[in-house]
Amino acid sequence: MAEKMTYVEASREALREAMQADETVWCLGEDLGRGSVFGQYLGLQEAFGPDRVVDTPISEAAIMGAALGAAMVGTRPVVEMRFSDFALCATDELVNQIAKARFMFGGQSRAAMVIRKPTGMWRSSAAQHSQSLESWYTHIPGLVVVCPSTPQDNYSLMKAAIAADDPVVYFEHKNIWGMEGEVDRSLAVEIGKAAIRRVGEDVTIVSWSDTANLAEQAGARLAEEGISAEVIDLRSLWPWDKAAVRASVAKTGRLIVAHESVRVGGFGGEVAATIAEAVPGARIRRLGAPRSLIAYAPNLEDQMRVTVDMIAQAAREMTND
């Protein structure tokens, strides 16, 4: 039975259910008692008390490091970083400690936790509150990287992330907190399985996070023009659904990878290279932000965007010749 929910409500409901089902699940971050910046935790402190929904000092390194210690003694923390940008203050704790805690100690330990990092451009937030850095974390063995783009996925993937015994870096896009959609609480999504948003024959468009929504709009527009695009939302970047993308490109012969993060060193390069090796002769294009910084003024901010038009135009050009 599906219910209408927003993107922010969906992950909140997933967290609420997980906390009800398992008393070792708890969350920690700044201002959680007031719901955090975007209302992700509204009502949870009232429901579960301040010991399980912990208001922390502005100490990102301690939030992340303490979560690891607490995970090593058997609890399952959900870490709130407020903005993915601030998680950089806890880079050692995530990259050197959490990601390595299991391997380095020869499997004696697990770091079962979810690290929530609201990501992406949102309302003139400028250079330190707008970045998309998901590709960085795909480079770190030990981490799982998840980028949901719909309310259903934000519900189902949050549940999967909390249930996982691995550290899951969980990027929620700030621009779509209010996005509404049908959510079926009984629907499980496996981390690592892409969603085929639209079936097509001429070109494959791969994306994730909010850009997957733009790719879907581009697919609809292209259909009106007689171009049949297959739109794939990866949903997670590590692991990513290579099999789905390979099968699609084997059929269409053309691949566009589109993402909000900077094109240089973006995960699109990894997708493109992998498919170039796996599907000889495939034509491939990458769309990402120019390698510049995100500004405050809306017209400057827009210079960094990958748009529906840009995705559709790339598809037209590729299918034209």
Next chain:
Amino acid sequence: MSEPGDDGDNRARSIALLRMMERIRAFEEQAILAAERDRLVLGAIHPSIGQEACAAGIMQALRRDDILLATHRGHGHTLAKGADPLAMFRELLGRAGGCCGGKGGSMHIADFNVGMLGANGVVGANITIGAGAAHGLKLMGSDRIAVDIFGDGAVNRGPFLEGLNWAAVYALPVLFVCEDNQWSATTRTRTVTAGEGAGARAAAMGLPVTTVDGNNVEEVAAAADEMVARIRAGNGPEFLHAITYRQTGHTSFDKAAYRPEGEAERHKMEDDPIARQRAFLAGMGVRSAELETIHAEAQAEMAALLKEAAATPFPPDDTAFTDVQDIGSPAKEAF
């Protein structure tokens, strides 16, 4: 503190403290030989020779299920917490059956069976992790506590502030220990540390601070007993500042030529924690033959274990890909 004429329990305890320090020293002397003479230990090792009283004195105050987080200089802490020295030697040699399967080595030595959740290769990083372990224990309503040991150099890193503040704010069951050997690698710590240093900084965050002669194992043990009892009773975190001295170089390969001439020699001659405890026990009436036996037994134990470790094979190649992660594991990732 034990005095001559105390009952047998005190005597046994004082002997046990000496025995543990002798075992730690013997372990590390063998490890240094394995590194320098035999080239069996390939990575860097950071000996705690001269600092054994901290490990022995603090760990005797803990239960097996209490939690410990330590530093790159962590062999002594790990052994004193109850880890198996054979598994530790195997780990230093990168062998199968090492406590971390040969994946961690000296700097990541850990034995979760005895609550030792890891040495750490990043200075100061264990401070927030230890606070978090205590947070988890408190959340679960456990009466276990955590001990979080770091060096004097770590007090200049951010996690010192964040971790101590965190523990104080949530009144966590954690004992922070600054094992102050006065040197941060090749730099004298006080030349790069503002104000009154470790204890003053901890006190500023409201933690009760106890300062001890870290080379007097009886004093360390007595302080640890009291602090651990208060922490276990739910009185919140405390801070132990133990003043000691690093008798060796920073690593086993470091000749420490940067130190003023005679400084290390003076400490070895006058302030060695093992020599001091032997003198203390002699004053209690323990015969020198018994002290010699303790020494010889520790030496023989560790020499034999190193031999045994050296005869162990390296871990299977495919374990380079295990225990990374379940989801997206490199053991399964293939295209």
